[in-house]
Amino acid sequence: xxxxxxxxxxxxxxxxxxxxxxxxxxxxxxxxxxxxxxxxxxxxxxxxxxxxxxxxxxxxxxxxxxxxxxxxxxxxxxxxxxxxxxxxxxxxxxxxxxxxxxxxxxxxxxxxxxxxxxxxxxxxxxxxxxxxxxxxxxxxxxxxxxxxxxxxxxxxxxxxxxxxxxxxxxxxxxxxxxxxxxxxxxxxxxxxxxxxxxxxxxxxxxxxxxxxxxxxxxxxxxxxxxxxxxxxxxxxxxxxxxxxxxxxxxxxxxxxxxxxxxxxxxxxxxxxxxxxxxxxxxxxxxxxxxxxxxxxxxxxxxxxxxxxxxxxxxxxxxxxxxxxxxxxxxxxxxxxxxxxxxxxx
Amino acid sequence: xxxxxxxxxxxxxxxxxxxxxxxxxxxxxxxxxxxxxxxxxxxxxxxxxxxxxxxxxxxxxxxxxxxxxxxxxxxxxxxxxxxxxxxxxxxxxxxxxxxxxxxxxxxxxxxxxxxxxxxxxxxxxxxxxxxxxxxxxxxxxxxxxxxxxxxxxxxxxxxxxxxxxxxxxxxxxxxxxxxxxxxxxxxxxxxxxxxxxxxxxxxxxxxxxxxxxxxxxxxxxxxxxxxxxxxxxxxxxxxxxxxxxxxxxxxxxxxxxxxxxxxxxxxxxxxxxxxxxxxxxxxxxxxxxxxxxxxxxxxxxx
Numbered sequence: 168x169x170x171x172x173x174x175x176x177x178x179x180x181x182x183x184x185x186x187x188x189x190x191x192x193x194x195x196x197x198x199x200x201x202x203x204x205x206x207x208x209x210x211x212x213x214x215x216x217x218x219x220x221x222x223x224x225x226x227x228x229x230x231x232x233x234x235x236x237x238x239x240x241x242x243x244x245x246x247x248x249x250x251x252x253x254x255x256x257x258x259x260x261x262x263x264x265x266x267x268x269x270x271x272x273x274x275x276x277x278x279x280x281x282x283x284x285x286x287x288x289x290x291x292x293x294x295x296x297x298x299x300x301x302x303x304x305x306x307x308x309x310x311x312x313x314x315x316x317x318x319x320x321x322x323x324x325x326x327x328x329x330x331x332x333x334x335x336x337x338x339x340x341x342x343x344x345x346x347x348x349x350x351x352x353x354x355x356x357x358x359x360x361x362x363x364x365x366x367x368x369x370x371x372x373x374x375x376x377x378x379x380x381x382x383x384x385x386x387x388x389x390x391x392x393x394x395x396x397x398x399x400x401x402x403x404x405x406x407x408x409x410x411x412x413x414x415x416x417x418x419x420x421x422x423x424x425x426x427x428x429x430x431x432x433x434x435x436x437x438x439x440x441x442x443x444x445x446x447x448x449x450x451x452x453x454x455x456x457x458x459x460x461x462x463x464x465x466x467x468x469x470x471x472x473x474x475x476x477x478x479x480x481x482x483x484x485x486x487x488x489x490x491x492x493x494x495x496x497x498x499x500x501x502x503x504x505x506x507x508x509x510x511x512x
Numbered sequence: 513x514x515x516x517x518x519x520x521x522x523x524x525x526x527x528x529x530x531x532x533x534x535x536x537x538x539x540x541x542x543x544x545x546x547x548x549x550x551x552x553x554x555x556x557x558x559x560x561x562x563x564x565x566x567x568x569x570x571x572x573x574x575x576x577x578x579x580x581x582x583x584x585x586x587x588x589x590x591x592x593x594x595x596x597x598x599x600x601x602x603x604x605x606x607x608x609x610x611x612x613x614x615x616x617x618x619x620x621x622x623x624x625x626x627x628x629x630x631x632x633x634x635x636x637x638x639x640x641x642x643x644x645x646x647x648x649x650x651x652x653x654x655x656x657x658x659x660x661x662x663x664x665x666x667x668x669x670x671x672x673x674x675x676x677x678x679x680x681x682x683x684x685x686x687x688x689x690x691x692x693x694x695x696x697x698x699x700x701x702x703x704x705x706x707x708x709x710x711x712x713x714x715x716x717x718x719x720x721x722x723x724x725x726x727x728x729x730x731x732x733x734x735x736x737x738x739x740x741x742x743x744x745x746x747x748x749x750x751x752x753x754x755x756x757x758x759x760x761x762x763x764x765x766x767x768x769x770x771x772x773x774x775x776x777x778x779x780x781x782x783x784x785x786x787x788x789x790x791x792x793x794x795x796x797x798x799x800x801x802x803x804x805x806x807x808x809x810x811x812x813x814x
Contacts, residue, residue, distance in 0.1 A: 238712050243712060247709060251708065253723075255727045255728060264710065264713050268710070268714050268723070
């Protein structure tokens with residue numbers, strides 16, 4: 168099913184949670200809503216689910232107005248951040264809940280419910296925990312029960328609020344891959360909310376970057392990472408070096424000293440230069456467009472992270488350099504951004 | 513040195529080394545000196561004995577002062593039976609009413625945002641902060657012959673004051689906060705996520721309430737009902753004002769205790785009192801059990 172949001176506005180008191188949000192989700196897509204806390208991503212998810220209502224704007228499911236229907240009629244599978252499992256029910260009864268509350272006319276027989284629940288517990292690999300209570304499960308297990316419960320109603324869309332937010336790092340990684348392969352099998356249109364860029368870039372087909380109730384950029388993970396549309400996206404996704412610069416007539420200057428780079432199409436005025444840490448090339452002193460002295464080096468994995476105090480200003484920047492030439496504290500170096508972006512402000 | 517040896521704690525507690533000074537130095541920082549502990553504990557026990565245990569003993573001693581048969585006779589006296597019946601009936605009505613209204617109030621307060629919520633929370637506490645006599649007087653002013661609804665009630669031959677309805681009303685008013693107070697913090701703590709999950713899975717409002725909300729708060733409900741019942745049976749002040757003390761008709765157990773006492777019928781008076789005291793003891797035990805269960809209802813994860 169396709170989902171479309173048109174001009175969605177939502178305010179809580181004076182706080183604007185969503186500010187004119189437009190979004191289209193294709194059928195069968197796995198989409199990530201990525202942003203810092205307070206960016207409105209969970210609010211958007213809840214509005215799509217029908218757990219909240221927008222002040223204005225439209226939500227369309229397959230082109231049909233979804234706002235006319237309450238949360239019960241939307242057939243949305245919602246996985247809550249803290250799972251919201253029914254604490255007084257066993258895992259089995261949690262998963263069976265959606266089947267048991269159906270109106271008698273369309274309710275399945277007890278035997279059918281049992282086989283359906285077993286099937287779902289198999290799918291999330293928890294059939295051996297059917298008789299346990301939620302407080303006897305680990306975080307990762309609860310998460311999978313919550314997912315099985317949401318899938319029991321055969322939802323037309325699946326919405327997940329910070330699905331891995333409360334789990335430890337190792338379980339998160341496992342569940343990420345598992346979610347992606349599960350989505351491949353089920354092929355149900357899915358949206359998940361996360362503040363973890365790695366999670367969004369690794370799992371989703373497309374990433375929606377949000378900030379302060381607005382959508383900053385929508386794109387494939389590569390596109391969002393390689394071609395950030397705004398200063399916020401560049402700063403939020405991936406680790407960047409930022410330098411306050413002055414642009415005038417195509418020339419770029421840092422603290423009054425001209426830099427050997429072109430301003431491309433950046434407008435004149437106070438701006439910010441964004442360079443990915445690994446896109447700042449280190450060369451011999453005197454070369455490149457910036458000069459500096461190495462003040463600290465840490466080596467791990469394929470890179471060495473060098474802190475360089477810039478000669479052009481009272482700033483220290485962190486650079487990830489390949490380990491082909493080992494750097495030492497005190498080395499004088501020339502720096503040249505291989506790729507960079509300049510945003511106004 | 514092997515690893516096992518290095519993991520062993522150094523033995524500083526050997527008797528030879530334990531001088532007085534060392535003992536003082538190793539004193540648990542969370543506790544007081546032994547004499548202070550003894551004084552404080554004795555004080556607490558003495559206080560409880562004089563003000564709680566002794567009166568309880570006196571009640572039963574007086575009740576059985578002339579033997580078991582006198583005690584039994586006092587309890588099967590028609591007046592006593594009538595008082596017991598009335599008290600049970602009033603408690604039943606108050607508990608039922610306050611169960612429904614308290615649940616509704618707690619639900620509204622814990623699960624929804626609406627204007628006037630703080631006012632409602634304050635109003636729920638009102639019966640606790642007003643003297644019971646005033647609570648009774650309010651109903652006299654409303655339903656008495658000179659009261660607000662008095663003429664209308666008289667015209668329709670409806671008796672509220674000095675009859676069962678008045679006693680029930682006053683008791684309901686006085687005991688209203690118990691159920692609501694027991695549930696509001698519990699429901700606020702539990703939040704609305706489970707309800708949202710239930711609705712998103714297709715449950716109706718009623719299904720959500722009976723399958724998710726109510727099972728989650730059942731111990732809290734019982735706790736509120738227990739305290740509500742104890743107070744409803746024991747209420748004196750408010751009931752005394754509205755009852756009219758019609759013998760064998762509008763006397764509840766606490767009122768009868770006072771009347772019998774004033775008539776120097778000690779055994780009868782204390783026999784009824786012993787029933788109330790037993791109610792208190794049962795309530796106390798049930799309360800302890802429920803509080804243990806209640807702890808499990810408060811969410812511990814997240």
